[in-house]
Amino acid sequence: MNTLLYELNNHVATITLNRPDKRNALNPTMHNEMSELLKSVNVDPEVRVIVIRGAGKSFCAGADIKEFFKDLEDKPQLREQILATAWDWMWKLLADSPKATVAMINGHCFGGGLLVAMACDIAIAGDEAVFGLPEINWGHVPGGAASLKTIEFMGYRKALYYAMTGISLSPKKAEEEGLITRSVAQADLLSEVTTLANLLAEKSPPALKTVKEIYRYASHMTIDQTHDFVNSKVDQLRLKDADGLRNQGMNAFINKQLRTT
Template sequence: MTEPNLLEELSDGVLRLTLNRPERLNAFTPDLHAALRRALSRASEDEAVRAVLLTGAGRGFCAGQDLGQRHPDAEGGAPDLGETIGTLWNPLVRAIRDLPKPVICAVNGVAAGAGANLAIACDIVIAAESARFIQSFAKLGLVPDSGGTWTLTRALGEARAKALALTGAPLPAQQAAEWGLIWKTVPDAALIEEATALATALAKGPTYGFGLTKQAIQAAGAQDLDASLDLERDLQRKAGFSPDYAEGVRAFTEKREPVFTGRAQ
């Protein structure tokens, strides 16, 4: 029996999603896109899911789009890559960014093209020391997509973003961490254990507040200080009326560990 191209496992509030096309370095097909979108929708709606952990099977995280399904010599002529981006990749990146719960990415190997940009769209990225991030679009005459030009420029600045995009040079995980593109690296053998521990800890936390924090930080790059101050005020109002805030204060005054639910009310 053929294994699914996306493995799903829910444990301790963490929905672990594993891209499962290792023979193709977990390159995306429309079926894999649909499966991951469904899983993220489940994560958004299911109260049992408090955090998401995304990783890849085999020796790589993700090679981006499966080019075998987007070949320019295919019958019917060159594919419309704009349609591919608009209907598959962009909605996927938006689903990760809009998910009101933490999304941790454990990059277990090479992350190339849209696969690299999918990883860095997540909230916290932990990479194996052997991992590399490659803007491989340059080798194909294409433009970095899936938020690549946006994320790279904001995280690294124009000079580094252009150099990575135009040369397609591999960015080692350790350098990506030093530059601030990802959070940190760990030894390869410790990656899943450490990423799972982080995801589990976050899943036990005040995840409603985490979602609001995520919203505020993501908005900050596109607005001025006054707008951010106003947004912080509005989101703090929501957080202050949540059960998690009440539980946090009670636990603090009673000198015990809080038991958060992640509920808005």
């Protein structure tokens, strides 16, 4: 791969956006490579957690404007094809991945880079990171996914404020506004994400997948619909748990409680 690095350790797959000289900006090659890699990783039984990070001093500065708009100016069909690939890997292969996904954010996280972070289940940022929707600063607007997801995470008024002003957010502010999960000291970022990834890797993969599905759809349901939906998912989980991990975990918890009472 020309734009990505891949490593698998202890059921944790680490994907590194590897264009540090371009602040890991998303170009056509990266979109194609990410699509192919995630298709493989999502069906790999050895993978339980996916961590996405950026090489060098940035997570991802967004789209590579030159390669998308200047180099493809006279190739509209190719550009549309690449944009479709980008949409597919972010919102189907990553956002709907059966694995737990974690964004490890350092440095710049703008535009398309922010989309990658929002597509992950959990986003942890070092305190030197910078977030924003800068499109308005050059007479453009955030894309549809960015508009929808920032409203979903931050609420309408706050999302609109940052989209209209183009003002950047510090990690602490991004955490307060609901854009990321946590901000930590830059020096602790790697150890914090590693600890989290290892913790997630210890969980039952079918249970993690089910939790993701429940939380993805529950917000659009009534309380009665959510009750029925969760019960159906629990029934499915019981059928998929051929090794009895669910009962083993429950029995271990009950026995621990009995020993402490």
